[in-house]
Amino acid sequence: MAATGLPEEVWIHVFKFLSSGDKFSIRSSCRFFKRLIDHPTMWKNTTVSLEKITAYNSHFWRTLRIRRINSIVVLKADVKEWTLLASRLPGLVSLTIDLCCDAKAFETFNSFKNLKRLFIRRCQCPNLTSSVALVRQLSHLGLCEVRCASKSDIINAVCHLTNLTSLCYHESSKPVLKEDLYSIFRCLPNLKHLSLKMGSNQVPLPDDCFRPSQVKNVSEDAKCGKVSLNSLELLNYMDPILSSGALRGFSSLRSLTVQYRCPAEDSSMCNLKTWLATLPDISDLSISLGYHLGAYANWVPVTVRSLSLRGVVADLKALRKMARRVPDLSDFHLDLCCHERPSLIAELPQLFPKLQSLKMRHRNVPEKEILGLAQLSCLKRLEVLDPLVGPNSLLTHLTHKLHIQTNYRIHVIHSSGPNDQNGCLCTFHC
Known part of the structure; x- marks a missing residue:
């Protein structure tokens, strides 16, 4: 060497x-x-998944400490394994718990003094309040389909964590109500990101459910808008759970994700276009399923720089309409439900000339149209969502051609799905 x-x-x-x-x-x-x-x-930023904690030897744990691994996903661990993890990696910053059924295991939370991010998914946790309250330093909390714990218990536990800046509440069987939102806004003054999963039978929420200024006993800072969300995710959503005026006055919002439960046909019920009209400053917009793109294309704010359309029904006319609204779009996740020919991919260089990052599917797109993406002079990253079939696949050959044609300006990545092990599976289903 x-x-x-x-x-x-x-x-x-x-x-x-x-x-x-x-x-x-x-x-x-x-x-x-x-x-x-x-x-x-x-x-x-590496996350390590552990399934049988007691099966790893001392050399394994020493290697994790040398690499300073501070993000772990734990699957089906009992209290003995949790105790071992706490002794081996007490400096964990991020911890995701999946399918844990041992209630006593959660009592080890206080052993992780540096823990900032905690995600509990598909777990049985009847004593959630007392367990989560042990980690008051948390800044990020995610709860996804936590069984046994009542909704009041969950909301009470959340409201004890006054340092939270991010909250994911994905309990569709225990849908959040107006009073729950009021409690969250009242007790979590630093909250910036909120992700909610709606229940299939959830009753409509009132117009003021996202307005801290309407909450009784809320701080004066919150009433003045100094403490407010800048990122909102609505999962498993369908109109009319929120009214057309629910997001009015939400001037602090910069990122909006709406993941509809299924496709929707009656565009007259589409509240999204009204929301977008009242959110003139958002820069990130993500839509999954729901209405035809034409129902809200004319209302997409001109400030949007990052756009994701997954499973959305669209045609070339609607895409052109939207392109006139966001000519400066830089990041585009394009996974439309479209059967129109010619392919929409062929239009991208003309519609969005400033694209720097693009996610798309290769399936059924002619080679000529893929290579035509070289016309995007600002494009630096192309993520192909179709998996590679084998080392000699057509996709590999096409990638090589695109590299040569652009002098390796475009970094091509092949991905068959999400790679964030800490994330919630709810956000990856259309």
Whole structure:
């Protein structure tokens, strides 16, 4: 290694471009590379999933500490395994718990003094209030289909965490009501991101459900709009759970996600267009399923720079209509339900000339139209959502052609699904 004359920093920079499998291969080649591969900068923002905690030896835990792994997903652990995890990795910052049925396991929360992010999904947690209250330092909390705990117990636990900046409440069987939202806004003055999963039988909420100024006993700062959301997610949503005026006056909002439960045909019931008309400053917009794009294309704010359309029914006319509203769009997740020919992909260079990042599907799109994306002079990243079938697939060959045509200006990524292990599965279903 000394004969190469390369500093360690250069090797580490090169290794960052490798896949996890390649890193492990390099790591096993010699002690020098083993030490470099285990450098903390190589594993920044890495999440490790653990299923049988007691099966790992001391060398495994030592390696995690050397790499400074601080984000863990735990699957089906009992109290013995939780105790071991707390002793091996007490400095965890992010912890996701999946399918845990041992109520006593949650009592170990107070062992994680640095824990900032906690996500509990598909777990049985009858004593949620006393368990979650042990980690008052939390800034991010996610609750997804927590069984046994009552809604009042869950809301009470949430309201104890006054430092929260992000809350995901995905309890469709225990839908949030007006009083619950009022309690959340009253007790969580630092809240910036709120994600709600609506119940299929949820009653409509009043116009003022998202307006802290209407909440009794709320702080003066909240009434003045100094403490307010800048990101809102509505999952499993269908009109008319929220009225057309529900988001009126929500001037602080910068990001809006609406994931409809299913496609919707009656555009006269579409409240989204009214919401968008009252949110002139949002920069991120994500829509899944729901109404035809033409129902709200003319109301998309001109300030939108990042747009996601998944499972949305659209045609070329609607896409052109929307393009006139957001000519400066830079990030586009395009996964439409469209059978129109010619393909909408062929129109992208003319409709959105400033695109820097694009997510799309290769399926049924002619090779000529894919290569035509080279006309997007600002495009730097292309994520193809179809999985690679094999090492000699047509998609691999097409990627190579696009690289040559753009002189490797475009970084092409192949992805078959979400890779955020800490995220909630609710947000990935259309």
